[in-house]
Amino acid sequence: MCNQTVGLVAAELERHGIVTVALQLLRSVAEKVRPPRALCLPFPHGYPLDTPGDAERQRAVLRAALGLAQAPGPGPRLMEFRGGV
Amino acid sequence: MAHTSDLSLPVRLFLRAYRWRRIDPVPFTACTKPLEECTVGLVSSAGLVLPGMTPFDGALRGGDCSWRIIPGDADSSKLMDGHRSDAFDHSGMASDPELAFPIARLRELAGAGEVGAAARHHASCMGAITATGRLVKETAPEIAARFVEDQVDVALLVPV
Numbered sequence: 523m524c525n526q527t528v529g530l531v532a533a534e535l536e537r538h539g540i541v542t543v544a545l546q547l548l549r550s551v552a553e554k555v556r557p558p559r560a561l562c563l564p565f566p567h568g569y570p571l572d573t574p575g576d577a578e579r580q581r582a583v584l585r586a587a588l589g590l591a592q593a594p595g596p597g598p599r600l601m602e603f604r605g606g607v
Numbered sequence: 608m609a610h611t612s613d614l615s616l617p618v619r620l621f622l623r624a625y626r627w628r629r630i631d632p633v634p635f636t637a638c639t640k641p642l643e644e645c646t647v648g649l650v651s652s653a654g655l656v657l658p659g660m661t662p663f664d665g666a667l668r669g670g671d672c673s674w675r676i677i678p679g680d681a682d683s684s685k686l687m688d689g690h691r692s693d694a695f696d697h698s699g700m701a702s703d704p705e706l707a708f709p710i711a712r713l714r715e716l717a718g719a720g721e722v723g724a725a726a727r728h729h730a731s732c733m734g735a736i737t738a739t740g741r742l743v744k745e746t747a748p749e750i751a752a753r754f755v756e757d758q759v760d761v762a763l764l765v766p767v
Binding site for chain 2: 523524525526527528529530531532533534535536537538539540541542543544545546547548550551554555556557558565566567568569570571572573574575577580581584585587588591592594595596597598
Protein backbone atom coordinates (compact mmCIF):
# COMPACT_ATOMS: atom_id res chain seq x y z
CA MET A 523 0.00 0.00 0.00
CA CYS A 524 2.88 2.37 0.78
CA ASN A 525 4.05 2.12 -2.82
CA GLN A 526 0.63 3.18 -4.10
CA THR A 527 0.30 5.96 -1.51
CA VAL A 528 3.56 7.68 -2.46
CA GLY A 529 2.79 7.22 -6.15
CA LEU A 530 -0.56 8.96 -5.84
CA VAL A 531 0.97 11.83 -3.85
CA ALA A 532 3.73 12.10 -6.46
CA ALA A 533 1.18 12.50 -9.24
CA GLU A 534 -0.49 15.39 -7.44
CA LEU A 535 2.86 17.08 -6.81
CA GLU A 536 3.65 16.80 -10.53
CA ARG A 537 0.31 18.42 -11.35
CA HIS A 538 1.50 21.33 -9.20
CA GLY A 539 4.75 21.64 -11.16
CA ILE A 540 6.99 19.74 -8.75
CA VAL A 541 9.36 17.11 -10.11
CA THR A 542 9.00 13.81 -8.25
CA VAL A 543 10.74 10.51 -7.84
CA ALA A 544 8.82 7.82 -5.98
CA LEU A 545 10.99 5.10 -4.50
CA GLN A 546 9.30 1.75 -5.00
CA LEU A 547 9.79 -1.58 -3.25
CA LEU A 548 7.31 -3.53 -5.39
CA ARG A 549 7.85 -3.22 -9.12
CA SER A 550 4.54 -4.95 -9.83
CA VAL A 551 2.70 -2.19 -7.94
CA ALA A 552 4.72 0.55 -9.64
CA GLU A 553 3.69 -0.86 -13.02
CA LYS A 554 0.02 -0.86 -12.03
CA VAL A 555 -0.13 2.53 -10.28
CA ARG A 556 2.32 4.30 -12.64
CA PRO A 557 3.94 7.10 -10.63
CA PRO A 558 5.54 9.66 -12.98
CA ARG A 559 9.09 8.59 -12.07
CA ALA A 560 9.74 5.45 -10.07
CA LEU A 561 13.05 4.13 -8.77
CA CYS A 562 12.64 0.41 -8.06
CA LEU A 563 14.81 -0.74 -5.19
CA PRO A 564 16.15 -4.25 -4.53
CA PHE A 565 15.46 -4.03 -0.80
CA PRO A 566 12.83 -5.65 1.44
CA HIS A 567 9.81 -3.92 2.91
CA GLY A 568 10.82 -1.77 5.85
CA TYR A 569 14.26 -0.99 4.35
CA PRO A 570 13.74 1.54 1.55
CA LEU A 571 17.25 2.97 1.98
CA ASP A 572 18.81 -0.44 2.57
CA THR A 573 21.05 -0.67 5.64
CA PRO A 574 20.37 1.04 8.97
CA GLY A 575 23.26 3.29 9.93
CA ASP A 576 24.98 3.12 6.53
CA ALA A 577 24.95 6.80 5.60
CA GLU A 578 26.97 6.37 2.41
CA ARG A 579 24.61 3.68 1.16
CA GLN A 580 21.59 5.83 1.98
CA ARG A 581 23.10 8.79 0.14
CA ALA A 582 23.71 6.52 -2.86
CA VAL A 583 19.99 5.72 -3.04
CA LEU A 584 19.13 9.41 -2.81
CA ARG A 585 21.68 10.24 -5.53
CA ALA A 586 20.11 7.65 -7.82
CA ALA A 587 16.67 9.12 -7.18
CA LEU A 588 17.95 12.62 -7.85
CA GLY A 589 19.49 11.41 -11.08
CA LEU A 590 16.15 10.05 -12.18
CA ALA A 591 14.55 13.40 -11.33
CA GLN A 592 16.37 14.83 -14.32
CA ALA A 593 15.00 12.24 -16.73
CA PRO A 594 12.95 13.73 -19.55
CA GLY A 595 9.31 12.85 -20.12
CA PRO A 596 6.91 11.51 -20.90
CA GLY A 597 6.07 9.43 -17.86
CA PRO A 598 5.81 6.95 -16.44
CA ARG A 599 9.58 6.52 -16.16
CA LEU A 600 10.59 3.41 -14.26
CA MET A 601 14.23 2.73 -13.40
CA GLU A 602 15.94 -0.01 -11.41
CA PHE A 603 18.45 0.98 -8.75
CA ARG A 604 21.76 -0.44 -9.94
CA GLY A 605 23.75 0.16 -6.79
CA GLY A 606 23.96 -3.55 -5.99
CA VAL A 607 22.58 -5.39 -3.01
CA MET B 608 13.37 -6.04 -4.53
CA ALA B 609 10.49 -6.96 -2.28
CA HIS B 610 7.88 -9.33 -3.63
CA THR B 611 4.27 -9.84 -2.69
CA SER B 612 5.21 -13.47 -2.01
CA ASP B 613 7.20 -12.18 0.98
CA LEU B 614 3.96 -11.08 2.62
CA SER B 615 1.71 -13.07 4.90
CA LEU B 616 -1.09 -15.17 3.41
CA PRO B 617 -3.91 -12.84 4.55
CA VAL B 618 -2.10 -9.86 3.02
CA ARG B 619 -1.45 -11.76 -0.23
CA LEU B 620 -5.10 -12.73 -0.48
CA PHE B 621 -6.16 -9.15 0.12
CA LEU B 622 -3.76 -7.84 -2.52
CA ARG B 623 -4.90 -10.44 -5.03
CA ALA B 624 -8.38 -8.95 -5.01
CA TYR B 625 -7.35 -5.33 -4.51
CA ARG B 626 -7.90 -2.86 -7.34
CA TRP B 627 -4.86 -0.61 -7.51
CA ARG B 628 -5.52 3.03 -8.37
CA ARG B 629 -3.97 3.64 -11.78
CA ILE B 630 -2.66 7.12 -12.53
CA ASP B 631 -4.03 8.04 -15.93
CA PRO B 632 -3.04 10.28 -17.55
CA VAL B 633 0.41 10.43 -15.95
CA PRO B 634 1.35 14.04 -15.16
CA PHE B 635 4.97 14.91 -15.79
CA THR B 636 6.97 18.00 -14.82
CA ALA B 637 10.37 18.37 -16.46
CA CYS B 638 13.34 19.34 -14.31
CA THR B 639 14.38 22.65 -15.81
CA LYS B 640 17.32 23.57 -13.62
CA PRO B 641 20.41 21.82 -12.31
CA LEU B 642 20.08 19.83 -9.11
CA GLU B 643 22.62 22.18 -7.54
CA GLU B 644 19.93 24.85 -7.70
CA CYS B 645 16.95 22.68 -6.69
CA THR B 646 15.18 22.70 -3.33
CA VAL B 647 14.36 19.11 -2.42
CA GLY B 648 11.53 17.95 -0.17
CA LEU B 649 10.72 14.53 1.27
CA VAL B 650 7.45 12.65 1.60
CA SER B 651 7.57 9.57 3.81
CA SER B 652 4.70 7.13 4.11
CA ALA B 653 6.16 5.45 7.19
CA GLY B 654 3.69 7.08 9.55
CA LEU B 655 6.50 8.80 11.46
CA VAL B 656 5.72 11.57 13.96
CA LEU B 657 7.82 13.80 16.19
CA PRO B 658 7.24 13.99 19.97
CA GLY B 659 4.12 16.02 20.74
CA MET B 660 2.45 15.27 17.41
CA THR B 661 -0.79 13.33 17.23
CA PRO B 662 0.06 9.76 16.22
CA PHE B 663 -1.54 8.26 13.13
CA ASP B 664 -4.66 6.24 13.88
CA GLY B 665 -4.05 2.65 12.90
CA ALA B 666 -7.66 1.71 13.62
CA LEU B 667 -9.27 3.90 10.96
CA ARG B 668 -11.07 1.85 8.34
CA GLY B 669 -9.41 2.33 4.96
CA GLY B 670 -6.40 4.02 6.55
CA ASP B 671 -5.53 7.32 8.19
CA CYS B 672 -5.27 9.96 5.44
CA SER B 673 -4.00 12.74 7.69
CA TRP B 674 -0.45 13.99 7.35
CA ARG B 675 2.14 15.81 9.44
CA ILE B 676 4.53 18.62 8.57
CA ILE B 677 8.07 17.68 9.59
CA PRO B 678 10.39 20.69 9.94
CA GLY B 679 13.42 20.60 7.69
CA ASP B 680 15.76 20.90 10.66
CA ALA B 681 14.14 18.02 12.55
CA ASP B 682 16.31 15.47 14.33
CA SER B 683 15.36 12.23 12.63
CA SER B 684 16.40 10.21 15.68
CA LYS B 685 13.36 11.69 17.41
CA LEU B 686 10.92 10.34 14.79
CA MET B 687 8.62 7.66 16.11
CA ASP B 688 7.24 4.81 14.05
CA GLY B 689 3.46 4.90 13.84
CA HIS B 690 2.94 2.70 10.81
CA ARG B 691 0.09 0.29 11.46
CA SER B 692 1.16 -2.53 9.17
CA ASP B 693 2.57 -5.73 10.63
CA ALA B 694 3.44 -6.91 7.11
CA PHE B 695 7.06 -5.73 7.33
CA ASP B 696 9.99 -5.67 9.72
CA HIS B 697 9.96 -2.40 11.68
CA SER B 698 13.28 -2.97 13.45
CA GLY B 699 15.49 -1.28 10.85
CA MET B 700 13.44 1.90 10.90
CA ALA B 701 13.38 1.81 14.70
CA SER B 702 17.15 1.70 14.89
CA ASP B 703 17.66 4.30 12.15
CA PRO B 704 14.68 6.43 11.07
CA GLU B 705 16.84 7.84 8.25
CA LEU B 706 16.11 4.54 6.56
CA ALA B 707 12.58 5.76 5.89
CA PHE B 708 12.86 9.52 6.33
CA PRO B 709 16.36 10.59 5.23
CA ILE B 710 16.26 14.16 6.48
CA ALA B 711 19.90 14.23 7.62
CA ARG B 712 21.10 12.50 4.44
CA LEU B 713 19.34 15.17 2.39
CA ARG B 714 20.86 17.96 4.47
CA GLU B 715 24.28 16.37 3.88
CA LEU B 716 23.73 16.42 0.11
CA ALA B 717 22.66 20.05 0.35
CA GLY B 718 25.69 20.86 2.49
CA ALA B 719 27.95 19.27 -0.10
CA GLY B 720 26.32 21.32 -2.85
CA GLU B 721 24.87 18.29 -4.63
CA VAL B 722 21.42 19.83 -4.35
CA GLY B 723 20.54 23.46 -3.82
CA ALA B 724 18.79 23.11 -0.48
CA ALA B 725 16.75 20.81 1.69
CA ALA B 726 13.16 22.01 1.94
CA ARG B 727 11.92 24.03 4.91
CA HIS B 728 9.32 21.36 5.58
CA HIS B 729 8.80 17.73 4.68
CA ALA B 730 5.67 15.59 4.80
CA SER B 731 4.87 12.47 6.79
CA CYS B 732 1.85 10.36 6.00
CA MET B 733 0.57 6.85 6.55
CA GLY B 734 1.18 4.44 3.74
CA ALA B 735 -1.31 1.77 4.75
CA ILE B 736 -4.23 3.39 2.95
CA THR B 737 -6.57 1.07 1.09
CA ALA B 738 -9.36 3.61 0.52
CA THR B 739 -7.50 6.23 -1.51
CA GLY B 740 -10.31 8.72 -2.25
CA ARG B 741 -9.50 11.17 0.51
CA LEU B 742 -5.77 10.73 -0.03
CA VAL B 743 -6.17 11.87 -3.64
CA LYS B 744 -8.80 14.56 -3.06
CA GLU B 745 -7.46 16.16 0.14
CA THR B 746 -4.13 14.90 1.46
CA ALA B 747 -2.08 15.01 -1.73
CA PRO B 748 -3.32 18.51 -2.73
CA GLU B 749 -2.56 19.79 0.79
CA ILE B 750 0.99 18.44 0.64
CA ALA B 751 1.38 19.88 -2.86
CA ALA B 752 0.18 23.32 -1.69
CA ARG B 753 2.69 23.30 1.15
CA PHE B 754 5.53 22.31 -1.16
CA VAL B 755 4.55 24.98 -3.69
CA GLU B 756 4.52 27.57 -0.90
CA ASP B 757 7.98 26.40 0.17
CA GLN B 758 9.19 26.57 -3.45
CA VAL B 759 10.14 22.91 -3.55
CA ASP B 760 11.49 21.94 -6.96
CA VAL B 761 12.00 18.19 -6.49
CA ALA B 762 10.23 15.80 -4.12
CA LEU B 763 11.52 12.37 -3.19
CA LEU B 764 8.84 10.02 -1.92
CA VAL B 765 9.77 7.13 0.32
CA PRO B 766 7.49 4.15 0.99
CA VAL B 767 8.32 1.61 3.65
